[in-house]
Amino acid sequence: MTLSHHVAVITSDEQALVVASDLAEDFRRDSAQRDRERRLPLPELDVFSRSGLWGISVPKAYGGAGVSNVTLAKVIALIAQADASLGQIPQNHFYALEVLRVNGSPAQQQRLYAEVLAGQRFGNALAELGTKTAHDRVTSITRDGDGFRITGRKFYSTGAIYAQRIPTSVVDEHGVQQLAFVPRDSEGLSVIDDWSGFGQRTTGSGSVVFDNVWVAAHDVVPFQSAFERPTTVGPLAQILHAAIDTGIARAAFEDALHFVRTKTRPWIDSGNDKATEDPLTLKSFGHLSIRLHAAEALLERSGEFLDRAQADSNAETVAAASIAVAEVRALSTEISLAAGSTLFELAGSQATLAEHGLDRHWRNARVHTLHDPVRWKYHAVGNYYLNAKNPPLRGTI
Numbered sequence: 001m002t003l004s005h006h007v008a009v010i011t012s013d014e015q016a017l018v019v020a021s022d023l024a025e026d027f028r029r030d031s032a033q034r035d036r037e038r039r040l041p042l043p044e045l046d047v048f049s050r051s052g053l054w055g056i057s058v059p060k061a062y063g064g065a066g067v068s069n070v071t072l073a074k075v076i077a078l079i080a081q082a083d084a085s086l087g088q089i090p091q092n093h094f095y096a097l098e099v100l101r102v103n104g105s106p107a108q109q110q111r112l113y114a115e116v117l118a119g120q121r122f123g124n125a126l127a128e129l130g131t132k133t134a135h136d137r138v139t140s141i142t143r144d145g146d147g148f149r150i151t152g153r154k155f156y157s158t159g160a161i162y163a164q165r166i167p168t169s170v171v172d173e174h175g176v177q178q179l180a181f182v183p184r185d186s187e188g189l190s191v192i193d194d195w196s197g198f199g200q201r202t203t204g205s206g207s208v209v210f211d212n213v214w215v216a217a218h219d220v221v222p223f224q225s226a227f228e229r230p231t232t233v234g235p236l237a238q239i240l241h242a243a244i245d246t247g248i249a250r251a252a253f254e255d256a257l258h259f260v261r262t263k264t265r266p267w268i269d270s271g272n273d274k275a276t277e278d279p280l281t282l283k284s285f286g287h288l289s290i291r292l293h294a295a296e297a298l299l300e301r302s303g304e305f306l307d308r309a310q311a312d313s314n315a316e317t318v319a320a321a322s323i324a325v326a327e328v329r330a331l332s333t334e335i336s337l338a339a340g341s342t343l344f345e346l347a348g349s350q351a352t353l354a355e356h357g358l359d360r361h362w363r364n365a366r367v368h369t370l371h372d373p374v375r376w377k378y379h380a381v382g383n384y385y386l387n388a389k390n391p392p393l394r395g396t397i
């Protein structure tokens with residue numbers, strides 16, 4: 001896979017948002033067609049990479065923009081609104097960069113951050129099928145000279161098929177998880193495009209197979225220890241998921257507005273001859289808009305909590321950030337599903353016509369919101385406020 005050339009340098013939060021907004025306009029144009037045909041967005045990703053947006057979380061000390069998490073979440077939401085799959089593909093890229101920031105050595109940070117600023121994309125190979133729980137891992141890493149060998153199989157590997165490096169969770173001989181930043185062209189590494197989800201169809205979230213793959217020691221970063229002390233790795237992962245769902249919700253809402261304003265709906269029986277005057281329709285849009293605005297406000301608020309926790313990571317600040325992010329994850333899950341479902345109700349059977357592509361919003365939301373169970377967000381939030389119990393340290397909250 002070739003690297004993107006002439007990568008732009010983004011230096012501020014304001015610039016990142018302008019670039020993301022401009023890209024979103026372009027990505028929106030053919031998003032329904034890409035979904036319908038399951039056309040992998042390779043040209044779009046090249047433009048996305050060359051824009052400089054994949055490097056905006058690199059700290060200023062290493063040449064990046066070091067944008068706030070408020071900005072990072074807004075960037076992802078803007079892209080996800082245009083194309084939900086394009087919004088999700090960089091999620092694990094930014095997650096890996098946060099693990100690197102928290103646990104990487106200065107030499108590892110210098111080298112890998114430089115690769116990102118030069119246009120490289122990081123994918124992921126974290127989850128595995130067939131384990132007892134979603135947190136269990138059996139992919140192994142064993143010492144081999146001045147490096148290691150990796151053997152195992154991964155699934156839900158979003159972004160791996162598009163990446164130059166694939167950060168991979170592995171278990172060493174002591175049973176401790178590490179994160180190996182494996183080059184995509186390594187001998188014995190196979191990326192299989194076997195993702196067949198009915199939503200998020202072009203994320204490339206299929207399998208990665210490691211057949212005795214060699215990786216240099218300097219490409220292995222501690223992973224498990226990021227959850228053995230208070231760090232922002234977990235809430236950083238989750239705020240990006242919330243941003244994706246919020247973007248999907250906004251897209252469904254805007255498409256519903258456009259449809260009702262421009263299409264004839266003969267089944268309206270309220271006595272009005274205009275869909276925009278139907279009281280049930282007005283109620284639906286009022287209900288959606290209130291919850292959508294609330295989710296967008298909570299997304300910004302959670303970014304502020306996360307910024308504070310990154311600046312001073314301790315049990316209190318990380319717990320507060322995790323809870324703030326859990327709140328928006330819960331609401332963004334609900335509103336993304338509700339907006340997609342209400343679009344069906346308002347557009348009727350026309351929403352299912354391929355030429356409209358309106359069904360993709362609900363499909364995308366339904367698939368993406370299954371990433372981790374939202375019901376536990378409510379449990380953690382309630383326990384935090386009622387019993388002053390901090391949430392567990394893990395990547396799903």
